[in-house]
Structures are given as C-alpha cells and as structure tokens.
Amino acid sequence: MSSSTLDSTFAALADPTRREILVRLASGEASVKELAEPFQMSLPGVSKHLKVLERAGLISRGRVAQSRPCRLEAQPLKEAADWVEHYRRFWEEGLDRLEDYLQEIQRAGEGGGGR
Amino acid sequence: MAAGGDPRPGELVVTRDFDAPRELVFRAWTEPERVRRWWGPEGFTMPYCDIDLRPGGTFLRCMRSPGGLDFWVTGVFREIVAPELLVFTDSFADKEGNVVPPTRYGAGSGMPLERLVTVTFEELAGSTRVTVRHAGLPSGEDRDLVRHGWAGGLESLSGYLSGAS
Numbered sequence: 001m002s003s004s005t006l007d008s009t010f011a012a013l014a015d016p017t018r019r020e021i022l023v024r025l026a027s028g029e030a031s032v033k034e035l036a037e038p039f040q041m042s043l044p045g046v047s048k049h050l051k052v053l054e055r056a057g058l059i060s061r062g063r064v065a066q067s068r069p070c071r072l073e074a075q076p077l078k079e080a081a082d083w084v085e086h087y088r089r090f091w092e093e094g095l096d097r098l099e100d101y102l103q104e105i106q107r108a109g110e111g112g113g114g115r
Numbered sequence: 116m117a118a119g120g121d122p123r124p125g126e127l128v129v130t131r132d133f134d135a136p137r138e139l140v141f142r143a144w145t146e147p148e149r150v151r152r153w154w155g156p157e158g159f160t161m162p163y164c165d166i167d168l169r170p171g172g173t174f175l176r177c178m179r180s181p182g183g184l185d186f187w188v189t190g191v192f193r194e195i196v197a198p199e200l201l202v203f204t205d206s207f208a209d210k211e212g213n214v215v216p217p218t219r220y221g222a223g224s225g226m227p228l229e230r231l232v233t234v235t236f237e238e239l240a241g242s243t244r245v246t247v248r249h250a251g252l253p254s255g256e257d258r259d260l261v262r263h264g265w266a267g268g269l270e271s272l273s274g275y276l277s278g279a280s
Contacts, residue, residue, distance in 0.1 A: 083252045084127050091129040091247050097153040102135040
C-alpha cells in the first residue's frame with residue numbers, strides 16, 4: 001500500500017462519524033438512507049462521508065440497485081492498523097530519500113566534505 | 116548504545132549504510148534546512164521544521180502528504196552525542212507544538228502518546244551506518260489493539276467502539 005493510500009485511509013478514519021458508519025457496515029450492507037438514520041444527518045451529508053470512505057477503499061458501493069448499498073472493505077483497515085509496518089515504510093522511504101540527498105549534495109560539493 | 120539485537124514487540128529497527136562521512140549524515144538529521152530535504156515518505160514535503168538541538172530541547176515538524184494532508188510531529192531530545200547518537204521522543208502535535216492524542220490523526224487508542232526513537236551513526240570504512248530504533252509502537256500482536264482494536268478487523272473494531280462509547 002502506497003503512502004498516499006495509507007494517507008487517505010487515516011484521513012478517512014480520523015472522523016468519528018465515518019468510524020461509526022464502518023461499525024454499522026460491519027454488521028452488513030446498508031443503503032445511504034439506512035446509514036443516515038442513526039446520525040440524524042441529511043442524505044447529502046452522509047453521501048459526503050461515504051465518498052471519502054469509498055475513495056479510501058474502505059467501502060464499496062453496489063452498482064445494481066438504485067439504493068447502491070454500501071459494503072465494508074476490511075483490507076485497508078487491517079493494513080492501516082499495523083503501525084510497525086507503517087513506520088517501517090516511513091523510515092525506509094525516508095532513508096531512501098536521505099541517500100539521494102547525500103549523493104546529490106556530495107556531487108555538488110554542498111556537503112563541505114562533511115565538516 | 117548497541118545498534119544490534121532483535122527488535123522487541125512494538126519496536127522497529129531499520130538499518131542503512133550511507134556512502135557519506137558521518138558528520139555530514141549527522142548534520143542531515145539535525146539541521147532543519149537539511150532535514151526538510153529528505154524527511155518522510157516519498158512525495159512528502161516539509162513546510163515547517165524547527166529544531167532546538169540540545170538535551171531537553173524540542174523539535175516541531177510539519178509533514179505534508181502528497182494529498183495535502185498536514186501531519187505535525189513534535190518531540191524532545193533526550194540524548195545527543197554528535198555525531199554518534201540521537202535519542203528523541205516522537206509525538207503527534209498541533210501546529211503550536213502541543214502534543215495531541217494519536218487518535219486525532221486517525222490512529223487507534225492503542226498508540227501511546229509518545230514513542231521513543233534512538234538513532235545511532237557508526238563509522239564504517241568509508242561509509243556511515245545509521246540504525247533507527249523506533250520503540251513504543253503498537254505491534255498488532257497480543258495487545259488490546261488486536262483483541263479490541265483495528266488490527267483485528269471490523270468485528271473487533273465494532274466491539275472496541277461500542278465499548279468505548
């Protein structure tokens with residue numbers, strides 16, 4: 001999973017309403033209307049949250065019925081939960097960039113020979 | 116400070132050799148203008164970086180994701196032995212530098228407020244070995260996080276959230 005995917009997963013999960021929506025979907029598919037009820041929220045309001053969740057790959061929407069029922073996709077959540085992996089990627093990618101940076105400034109003589 | 120050893124649960128060890136003098140590598144970790152050039156995952160930028168490099172001194176960084184999301188991180192330097200060793204805490208923050216709970220950035224409640232990062236810089240023949248030990252991470256193993264949290268998937272997330280409310 002790329003950092004930008006992980007990014008959108010965390011952004012999506014940062015909101016309590018969206019977490020509640022995921023919890024609701026854990027017990028089965030639901031329509032937008034069914035999801036809106038417990039939150040006393042307008043349909044467009046819920047739709048907005050659903051779009052964020054869908055972009056993050058946390059839910060999918062049915063294509064057939066008019067209600068386009070929402071379904072949970074658990075995989076991104078599992079991946080986001082593994083913080084050791086998250087930080088491993090964080091440091092590995094950072095150290096890749098550090099390697100490039102050190103090469104670049106040494107080529108340019110910007111490093112001053114390390115003094 | 117031994118760089119080797121197996122990581123403990125919740126601890127991460129990453130090692131990398133750099134074809135550069137140790138002093139330069141250490142400066143790349145401690146001078147804001149250098150830190151900003153490389154810190155963070157691919158595609159991230161760092162619009163803000165302040166480092167007060169002394170024991171007890173703090174740092175504050177803002178990492179901006181490719182999607183434009185800002186992650187503020189702060190910490191305190193616990194130990195500084197230039198150019199050999201850096202020990203600092205690592206916490207999520209707001210832009211004023213106040214520590215905020217990791218849940219603010221979408222992490223589960225199993226993530227502690229503060230993690231500890233130990234970085235050693237060893238001189239090898241013509242290169243520098245950097246070892247990052249990152250402790251205090253929820254490892255997703257035999258913890259509440261698995262039983263009640265996000266790592267166990269949605270059923271346990273559901274239980275966790277209803278238990279928390």
